[in-house]
């Protein structure tokens with residue numbers, strides 16, 4: 263686990279290489295799709311964040327989100343001036359609005375820690391990848407980001423990743439849907455709890471996570487946004503589905519797919535994998551064309567997604583994806599006496615020139631533990647330098663994989679190691 267008991271991340275060496283592997287895969291794929299990395303500040307201006315959240319959400323929804331933002335105030339501040347970033351989209355839109363010109367589009371990604379308060383209002387840190395395609399209204403842009411998200415999951419070894427999609431329509435579709443839903447809520451008020459009624463009435467696109475049976479049963483027959491799509495949104499949704507089907511992406515239309523934030527329009531989607539026999543959402547996103555104008559005053563059509571990297575890491579770990587990764591070829595070097603120290607360092611330098619990792623035993627004086635130590639470090643070969651051997655111009659090379667010792671003249675060492683590397687990897 264990469265989290266300590268308080269839920270904060272602490273990456274120890276046994277996990278760091280796994281995170282680096284995920285990050286290098288992300289970088290490789292982002293570069294193939296021509297997405298540029300943005301490194302966003304972790305400390306954010308509280309007011310900018312507050313304005314962003316309230317601009318993009320209904321009042322009740324904004325209040326709920328704000329409650330989970332981790333803000334900082336100094337001893338003399340009566341208001342918070344800074345917050346720890348809870349997400350990246352608001353900052354990315356501000357940066358883009360400052361530089362975008364008519365007809366331009368930008369592809370950005372960012373990853374790293376985000377901070378919020380948990381359900382119990384305790385500080386929480388989580389790792390997230392965010393991807394945003396800004397400046398294009400085309401269907402290609404949403405199909406591209408969906409493909410990228412699917413590709414990342416598959417390349418990380420989650421080959422069963424599937425897609426759930428829905429359309430939130432445009433403002434023209436959302437208006438008649440909202441009216442139909444509110445009428446339905448009114449005529450079924452007795453079946454719903456007060457929270458469901460109030461939340462859905464205030465925001466018909468909101469997520470109702472209520473688990474009460476009567477609420478869930480009642481909502482099954484509630485109007486669905488997909489039945490209210492205008493001709494343009496309907497046509498766009500058909501095109502997205504057609505492209506995803508042609509790309510052999512496993513997908514299903516889920517007309518009840520909702521988002522934590524209601525600012526999305528048209529295509530919305532979730533990425534899922536099977537986990538403990540149940541579907542698990544590992545990320546998702548959608549189109550959010552109206553958001554930028556509300557926050558920055560500039561109209562920027564946009565589509566994006568997030569991936570929850572902590573969840574992905576845990577699923578990869580559980581599926582033993584990392585154990586299939588071969589560790590780099592490395593050589594362990596130990597010596598009998600301090601006279602041989604310089605030789606250890608010389609051999610190491612020569613091996614480094616061939617890109618070979620070395621592990622030097624700092625405790626001079628050969629011991630029985632050396633072989634165990636070399637194996638524990640994942641080394642394939644072990645060089646043992648002994649005074650009497652060196653006087654005769656030779657040394658001992660021990661192949662730890664084949665359990666085979668070999669005495670060699672000094673000048674043949676590097677060649678033999680290169681041959682052994684070829685045979686082992």
Ligand SMILES: [Zn+2]
Nearest residue numbers: 432435492495
């Ligand atoms: Zn529409």
Ligand SMILES: [Zn+2]
Nearest residue numbers: 455458472477
């Ligand atoms: Zn309810």
